[in-house]
Amino acid sequence: MxxxxxxxxxxxxxxxxxxxxxxxxxxxxxxxxxxxxxxxxxxxxxxxxxxxxxxxxxxxxxxxxxxxxxxxxxxxxxxxxxxxxxxxxxxxxxxxxxxxxxxxxxxxxxxxxxxxxxxxxxxxxxxxxxxxxxxxxxxxxxxxxxxxxxxxxxxxxxxxxxxxxxxxxxxxxxxxxxxxxxxxxxxxxxxxxxxxxxxxxxxxxxxxxxxxxxxxxxxxxxxxxxxxxxxxxxxxxxxxxxxxxxxxxxxxxxxxxxxxxxxxxMSLKCSGLYLAQFRSTSPHLLASGDGTKGATIVGDVYIHPSAKVHPTAKIGPNVSISANARVGAGARLMNCIILDDVEIKENAVVTHSIVGWKSSIGKWSRAQARWRRLQCEAWNNNPRYL
Known part of the structure; x- marks a missing residue:
């Protein structure tokens, strides 16, 4: 060479x-x-x-x-x-x-x-x-x-x-x-x-x-x-x-x-590609957990060391959680990027979305991208765990 x-x-x-x-x-x-x-x-x-x-x-x-x-x-x-x-x-x-x-x-x-x-x-x-x-x-x-x-x-x-x-x-x-x-x-x-x-x-x-x-x-x-x-x-x-x-x-x-x-x-898709690459290049950056002592982790997930994730939350696949974010009890996160200082409250669902800096997703709410638009819906019933 x-x-x-x-x-x-x-x-x-x-x-x-x-x-x-x-x-x-x-x-x-x-x-x-x-x-x-x-x-x-x-x-x-x-x-x-x-x-x-x-x-x-x-x-x-x-x-x-x-x-x-x-x-x-x-x-x-x-x-x-x-x-x-x-x-x-x-x-x-x-x-x-x-x-x-x-x-x-x-x-x-x-x-x-x-x-x-x-x-x-x-x-x-x-x-x-x-x-x-x-x-x-x-x-x-x-x-x-x-x-x-x-x-x-x-x-x-x-x-x-x-x-x-x-x-x-x-x-x-x-x-x-x-x-x-x-x-x-x-x-x-x-x-x-x-x-x-x-x-x-x-x-x-x-x-x-x-x-x-x-x-x-x-x-x-x-x-x-x-x-x-x-x-x-x-x-x-x-x-x-x-x-x-x-x-x-x-x-x-x-x-x-x-x-x-x-x-x-495209940043959502590319974040997932890099997370998958971490399996071979940087496995120490990927989170793990089976729901006993920490949150349940599904697939490739990155969680910043300063973020607080409730043990009953279910995270992944393709999720990146940035600094000082807070994820409440029973929350479900899939295919999303959570930026700094975001709060995801109890039993909220976030999927196919980017949650901006210092934002808050309320209890029993759902944030989901549809047809390239971000919609937030308040649920009257319990969220579905997909």
Whole structure:
């Protein structure tokens, strides 16, 4: 997997407050990357995965949130994982490739031979060491993590065609109007430092077109990029597509789970996927109990150490309970995320729901998502234990 002298850095794109509007109202109170999934901040999962990369020197978080919003977490996770984690604030959105290029001098401080690039709102098992090994064997500039999905859902993502034998990326198109392939881009990459030259070339070409626009009206006939700033570069359209088929990019296919975390509803599903992954990666984070000395635990459940759960409660499957939450006697929780300082009172039922910070679910009440709406019903009879 390369010599011991080779160093690797990881860059995780976390976005900023002008993005992620589909995640509202949850992102109004907390930056989306810090929203808890399976009891850990969303960004914690890719960071933890990076810890498994051989010869990892540094992890960078790149976004345009205020630095103070990440300061406490960055300090905590650096101490926990014993790996330097640093937040780099963009002055404005530069795009995925532009953001990487904007901090190229800092990223190259450790003279890395390889650079991982991950999107924060991706939920997967992050097979990064295996991906690195494949990338080194290809001997190319970049490797994309890819996965096969249904033909119906493929058009929501970047579709690509790869050589079935060599795994070379032959064609890439972002969210095509017609079906191209059931193989899609997962938003996880590894590059050699040559990626910065590729990005610089795109930037130079765009500046040249901007200069041409000043002396010619021909640019008005080229609408694709005329409104983009010269320093805003998208990794998919501006870098991957032009390099496809040139023996510069290859693919590594994952057979495990993968999702994008775009909406609150998806956070419930992804929390469950991470809880299931904890069985093999972090079993100590999963709660247990048979109802004798503590609550009855069904399936994969995370309970923060500061939370108070009544011994007669029944919790799970797929439940995450955050700090200082209180769960009363006879309560039933299934497929839900309970945030900080929430109180679930006696005999209440919460299912397929996210209960917001400092909220209270009353006695004998039911909170359940239906048709993507959260409804709370007061019951006249005893709750059903499903």
């Amino acid at each position: 390369g010599s011991a002298e080779e160093r690797v850095v990881a860059v995780i794109m976390v976005g900023g407050p002008t993005k992620g509007t589909r995640f509202r109202p949850l992102s109004l109170n907390i930056p989306k990357p810090l929203f808890p999934l399976a009891g850990q901040p969303m960004v914690h999962h890719p960071i933890s995965a990076c810890k498994r990369i051989p010869n990892l020197a540094q992890i960078y978080l790149v976004g345009f949130y205020e630095e103070r919003e990440f300061a406490l977490y960055v300090s905590s996770i650096s101490n926990e994982l014993k790996v330097p984690v640093r937040y780099l604030k963009e002055d404005k959105p530069h795009g995925s490739a532009g953001g990487l290029y904007n901090f190229r001098d800092l990223i190259m401080e450790d003279s890395p031979s390889h650079i991982f690039l991950l999107n924060c709102d991706v939920c997967c098992s992050f097979p990064l060491p295996e991906m690195l090994e494949a990338h080194i064997s290809y001997g190319a500039m970049g490797t994309l993590l890819v996965i096969k999905v249904s033909a119906e859902s493929a058009s929501q993502f970047g579709e690509l065609i790869a050589d079935p034998s060599t795994k070379e990326l032959l064609h890439y198109t972002e969210k095509p109007e017609t079906f191209v392939s059931d193989l899609i881009n997962c938003g996880v990459y590894i590059f050699t430092p040559e990626i910065f030259s590729a990005i610089r070339n795109v930037s130079t070409q765009r500046k040249d077109r901007a200069n041409l626009k000043r002396v010619s009206s021909f640019e008005a006939l080229q609408p694709a990029t005329r409104n983009l700033p010269t320093d805003f570069m998208r990794l998919d359209q501006d870098i991957l597509s032009p390099l496809a088929g040139k023996r510069q990019l290859y693919t590594y296919e994952t057979m495990d789970f993968w999702e994008q975390i775009k909406t609150p509803g």
